[in-house]
Amino acid sequence: MKNLKDLVKIRAEIRKKEPLIHAITNPIAINMVANSILFVGAKPICAEHPQEMEDITPKADALSINLGNINQSRMEAMDRASFFASKKGLPIIIDLVGIGASRLRLNVAKNLLDKYKFSLLKGNASEIIALAKGASSAKGVDVGKDDEDKSLEYVIKTCQDLSKKYQAAVLLTGKIDILVKDNKYYLIENGCPELSNITATGCMLTGLISAFIAVTDVINASLLAMLIMEIGAEMSDKDKPYSFFVDLMDKIGTISDEIIIDHAKIKEGEI
């Protein structure tokens, strides 16, 4: 079983080290992502001009790329940033936003995954299924009903196949989050349905993981980021959608270690 007391200690570590996180994300999410990274104690830089990747990426401590709202310039920037991050041996994570809805994004994702080594591939069930099987029931950037209803066994196996293929951890988010690496899996049953009523909460989670992965391994970084975000959401005022959003942002910076430890719902298993 994960030692939660050790897991939350990573929060002090990140505040001490203040790692620099290069996050190439989409314009819908950019402010939320940058603030989430800041609120847990790291420093974001969201540079995205292809010609400055050579200067920016190698000075960072981790790279995250997000395929949401892709355009030509960000496509080039993501490739170049992944190149310079790989050269430096930095952890790289990819959020597969919308690859179930767009062949362009699916091809960009496959190309990047073939060329570079990623620490984590992340998406909702439709995005993970699109990458593994080539098609999905995605509803734009959201999960489609057919994919959402797939059995736990099916989605765990799909994540495991991708984990083996790309030698990376795989995180499938939703009501139950599934984190898989090789033969091991974690189920995280925190969060609340209201998280789907705010745009870009998945992108925010990616931002948080990219902050923690600069100071710890991919499993600890992913688990801690999910607990902060999802228990933070459980503790937030859900009366009005925008107040919920503001409260959630505050909770990301202020939620206590004790609340995280008391409310964490993590199960572990072997495949």
Ligand SMILES: Nc1ncnc2c1ncn2[C@@H]1O[C@H](COP(=O)(O)OP(=O)(O)O)[C@@H](O)[C@H]1O
């Ligand atoms: N029904 C739900 N119950 C609890 N948490 C949820 C639910 N749906 C989504 N979440 C949480 O919301 C966050 C974003 O997940 P998701 O909506 O799957 O991503 P995306 O925005 O990329 O589609 C994750 O932390 C996830 O655990």
Ligand SMILES: Cc1ncsc1CCOP(=O)(O)O
């Ligand atoms: C609405 C939208 N359109 C392109 S990216 C984006 C935000 C998607 O964010 P998330 O995948 O976290 O829901």
